[in-house]
Amino acid sequence: MYCMVLFANCVLALCWFCFICAWFDCLGWVATYSGRSGYGTPDYECRYCHAMFWLHECVKSESSVRGGQIIYNRCCKGGKVVLPPYKQRPEPIASLARFDGDSQCRKFLKTIRQYNCLFAFTSMGANIDRSMNDGRGPPAFKISGQVHHRIGSLLPDSGQRPKFIQLYIYDTANEVRNRIRALHTNERPSEPLEPAVIGDLLEMLDAHNPLAKQFRLARGARRKWR
Numbered sequence: 001m002y003c004m005v006l007f008a009n010c011v012l013a014l015c016w017f018c019f020i021c022a023w024f025d026c027l028g029w030v031a032t033y034s035g036r037s038g039y040g041t042p043d044y045e046c047r048y049c050h051a052m053f054w055l056h057e058c059v060k061s062e063s064s065v066r067g068g069q070i071i072y073n074r075c076c077k078g079g080k081v082v083l084p085p086y087k088q089r090p091e092p093i094a095s096l097a098r099f100d101g102d103s104q105c106r107k108f109l110k111t112i113r114q115y116n117c118l119f120a121f122t123s124m125g126a127n128i129d130r131s132m133n134d135g136r137g138p139p140a141f142k143i144s145g146q147v148h149h150r151i152g153s154l155l156p157d158s159g160q161r162p163k164f165i166q167l168y169i170y171d172t173a174n175e176v177r178n179r180i181r182a183l184h185t186n187e188r189p190s191e192p193l194e195p196a197v198i199g200d201l202l203e204m205l206d207a208h209n210p211l212a213k214q215f216r217l218a219r220g221a222r223r224k225w226r
């Protein structure tokens, strides 16, 4: 009982604290107590790579605000590091993963995690401790030991369905169906995934992903040897 009262008091105190801060901000007042800094918004841009910065992040010894020479070295080292231009995303991901898109885009973004799981090459390996998820608190993900990837064999054992990398090599005539079946029950979305979208994403990976291309080579070699 004592804990609950204490918790309620803390929540109430936090709310009042936030409310008062917001009120002061609205009035344009900045608190002056020690430990608080106010640098405004990051309005300055590196003239070479266009990264955004706060003025206080510039190299003070080389910068002159009055002369318009403001140098940053936390991005491209003042133009010394030339980054390759940003690559446009291929289709269909460019059209589907849009926050300003239509209902199909919204549906895709809602289930993008499941679509991502469909094409995983490997599974994650670690000692997962689920004992604390007993419904008495927010869900937690706790692991111990070395985190690693499990790749397994290129082909499934006799009588087993393909999963992960095996989906790129084995029974690819039924690949979309196999991928949907391989999705772990914990990952199944409330709305079904669209086979046409899965097929389009597969074509995209085959065309652009170097690992997918390698695994398809293994599929080709297997067909040749059979």
Ligand SMILES: [Zn+2]
Residues within 6 Å of the ligand: 046, 047, 048, 049, 050, 051, 072, 075, 076, 077, 078, 079
């Ligand atoms: Zn830069």
